[in-house]
Amino acid sequence: RLVLDEKNRHQAEKGMTFLFRLGFENLELESKVKDSRSKKYSLLLQDTVIVGESGAEIATVSLAKKLTKCSWNVSDEPIEDEKKAEKKKPEINTADILAKLGGNKTRKVSESEEAEIRKRFEERNSILAQESIKRQRQLIGQGDGEAEGDRVVTQTSGYRGPEDFPFKTTSSQLHVDEDKMTVIVPIHGLAVPFHISVVKNVTKQEQNGVSIIRINFITPGIGITVNNAGKLMYLRELSYRSQDLTNLGLIHKQISDMKKHHSQSENYQRAQAELVPQEPLRLNPNRGPILQNVRIYPNLQARGKKTEGNLEAHINGFRFTVKKAPSPDLRQVDFLYRNIQHAFFQPSNKSSTIILLHFRLINPIMVGKTSTKDLQFYVEYMDEGESLMENRKRNAWDRDEVEDESRHKQMIAELDAQFKKFADKVHDLLPAQNPADPDGDKIWDWDIPYQELEFQGNPKNTMVELYPTTSCIVHLATKPVCIIDLDRVDVAHYERIQAGNRNFDLVFVYKDFLLADSKIQEGVAWFRIHTIDTKYYEQVREVLQKSKIPQFSGAMPLKWNDVLKQYKKNFDDITADGGWECILGQNDDDEDDEENQEEDDESFAASDDDSDDDASSEDDSDESDLSEYSENSSDAGSDEELSSEGMDSDEAEAWAENEDRKKKERDLEKLKGKRDRGGSDSDDDRPRKKAAPPSGKFGKSSAPPPKKPSGGKHMPPPKGRR
Numbered sequence: 001r002l003v004l005d006e007k008n009r010h011q012a013e014k015g016m017t018f019l020f021r022l023g024f025e026n027l028e029l030e031s032k033v034k035d036s037r038s039k040k041y042s043l044l045l046q047d048t049v050i051v052g053e054s055g056a057e058i059a060t061v062s063l064a065k066k067l068t069k070c071s072w073n074v075s076d077e078p079i080e081d082e083k084k085a086e087k088k089k090p091e092i093n094t095a096d097i098l099a100k101l102g103g104n105k106t107r108k109v110s111e112s113e114e115a116e117i118r119k120r121f122e123e124r125n126s127i128l129a130q131e132s133i134k135r136q137r138q139l140i141g142q143g144d145g146e147a148e149g150d151r152v153v154t155q156t157s158g159y160r161g162p163e164d165f166p167f168k169t170t171s172s173q174l175h176v177d178e179d180k181m182t183v184i185v186p187i188h189g190l191a192v193p194f195h196i197s198v199v200k201n202v203t204k205q206e207q208n209g210v211s212i213i214r215i216n217f218i219t220p221g222i223g224i225t226v227n228n229a230g231k232l233m234y235l236r237e238l239s240y241r242s243q244d245l246t247n248l249g250l251i252h253k254q255i256s257d258m259k260k261h262h263s264q265s266e267n268y269q270r271a272q273a274e275l276v277p278q279e280p281l282r283l284n285p286n287r288g289p290i291l292q293n294v295r296i297y298p299n300l301q302a303r304g305k306k307t308e309g310n311l312e313a314h315i316n317g318f319r320f321t322v323k324k325a326p327s328p329d330l331r332q333v334d335f336l337y338r339n340i341q342h343a344f345f346q347p348s349n350k351s352s353t354i355i356l357l358h359f360r361l362i363n364p365i366m367v368g369k370t371s372t373k374d375l376q377f378y379v380e381y382m383d384e385g386e387s388l389m390e391n392r393k394r395n396a397w398d399r400d401e402v403e404d405e406s407r408h409k410q411m412i413a414e415l416d417a418q419f420k421k422f423a424d425k426v427h428d429l430l431p432a433q434n435p436a437d438p439d440g441d442k443i444w445d446w447d448i449p450y451q452e453l454e455f456q457g458n459p460k461n462t463m464v465e466l467y468p469t470t471s472c473i474v475h476l477a478t479k480p481v482c483i484i485d486l487d488r489v490d491v492a493h494y495e496r497i498q499a500g501n502r503n504f505d506l507v508f509v510y511k512d513f514l515l516a517d518s519k520i521q522e523g524v525a526w527f528r529i530h531t532i533d534t535k536y537y538e539q540v541r542e543v544l545q546k547s548k549i550p551q552f553s554g555a556m557p558l559k560w561n562d563v564l565k566q567y568k569k570n571f572d573d574i575t576a577d578g579g580w581e582c583i584l585g586q587n588d589d590d591e592d593d594e595e596n597q598e599e600d601d602e603s604f605a606a607s608d609d610d611s612d613d614d615a616s617s618e619d620d621s622d623e624s625d626l627s628e629y630s631e632n633s634s635d636a637g638s639d640e641e642l643s644s645e646g647m648d649s650d651e652a653e654a655w656a657e658n659e660d661r662k663k664k665e666r667d668l669e670k671l672k673g674k675r676d677r678g679g680s681d682s683d684d685d686r687p688r689k690k691a692a693p694p695s696g697k698f699g700k701s702s703a704p705p706p707k708k709p710s711g712g713k714h715m716p717p718p719k720g721r722r
Contacts, residue, residue: 295378
């Protein structure tokens, strides 16, 4: 170290760089401070100077002069630094987020309030649908016009002529040339070569001691393009059989292995062609933020062995250094800050056993021999499985068990703190989005999944926990990961929304489906989440509307490949009629018809109930009254006495007395007739069995019998009935 004082004998020359430091100590503040330790302080000023031709040049002239950018406070107590860091980067207030999204509704909502909320939702949804049409008109027709994903087959043979054939080739045997990646087969006594790229697959069967091998070839069709397809004839398959089981078994294995190696080579070349050149990583000479002993996904080692290493943040990107790398080309993985589209930090939670940092890249990079857009660095803080035999020996009240649990919770908290500290330091290193404003927003911010807004769904054949973030819906704990970028979504559609269903599906349609080079298929133009519980419906709907996404619902799933193709084909007519509203929205006339139908059904059900009540009341009438009414139904005198306007109470009582008198007279006449025929008194005194009512609901008459009032008297028929 060179000290510039009166004893210095060194001469400054051109090109030398000096770091000047000027220190002050035991300085006192003039203002009154309660803490005596904070009253005295020290101050260190430093700058960098370069010796030039005309004099000294200050190297920090072009750097920011803001006090917060060129000054640091050093305290004797580390707790104050932690408090300062927390003050600088406050935690996300999830309670406010839940209040905005409606996730913490506790009071009951009245019908009028619910109708008002539904009305406001429909108004906002209609506005978002109109804004979606404006975006669609800007996107339609963009792109180079060539859809990606079609397989192009150009090479059909590995030889230029018959002179290139291997010497072992015969016109009656199958031969596999691994050097030229070609299969030579006999056809009508001629040896015909086929490159492995035109072979679709090969199968082998054994029947009755005979081995049969079938070679299937690629032919022009869906997803496959062959040059000059209209001018050539193509073989679909060739079959050969032999009694030598060993020979055809060896041929089958050679062709299968050669097809596998060729597919891997094609995938690697295709991945290399998709790579975008990037600037080299600029290393930080000083040790920057580092996260030690983390694992990487996708894995760099074969056979499921997890790769562990250190993640370091440098000047313009990250570098992951592998511990015990299997080969020199797998020693490290570099990726830049500006190539990151989304960065997620997921702390520990109850649904997973890992803490992770996940990066979704803009352009893919090579990780080993695979091309990927997703990089994840994680640490496992709990084993996936536990031994039941060991759990049987444990005691929940054992002091050792309590201490182990306490240490485990402390370890998880320390891991969360390490990941968060690393994320905060990385955020400080990020370049500004606008180079002219160094103190402005960064090129990206860390995104944290909201655990309070969790809902379960099936995005890829497995029920998982999905978490909304500020710009995405993600599931990161298990592989493959699911990341739905809400900024790319054009419309959301709820399927199977009807009474009685316990779950529903949610479909996201991406804006890119209107591009000329877009491919209409699931996972590219649209994405579906299956089997979401209906209890999450309102929560998901509020989250998506906060993201300004138009939403519609329907009772049946749609064939989205056909829908998007027709939308793209008839774009002008559909957008003129309202865009997604004319396809997915409900018609008002249909709703009115449904309401009228429901009213008709209700009235029909009510009439049925009334008829049932009448039938039951009629069936419960007294049998004696029914028989008497049937016997006397032919009596015209009683019917003529009934008035269409009914009778008052006095007339009804008189009518009842008259009926009783007439009944007694008829009984006496019947008794006299029996005695005249020689009947005995004992037989007449026995109670007679009542006659069964005649056929018909009420016998010979269609009206019900009158009921007896209290006191044994008959009541007249109802008013106006005969």
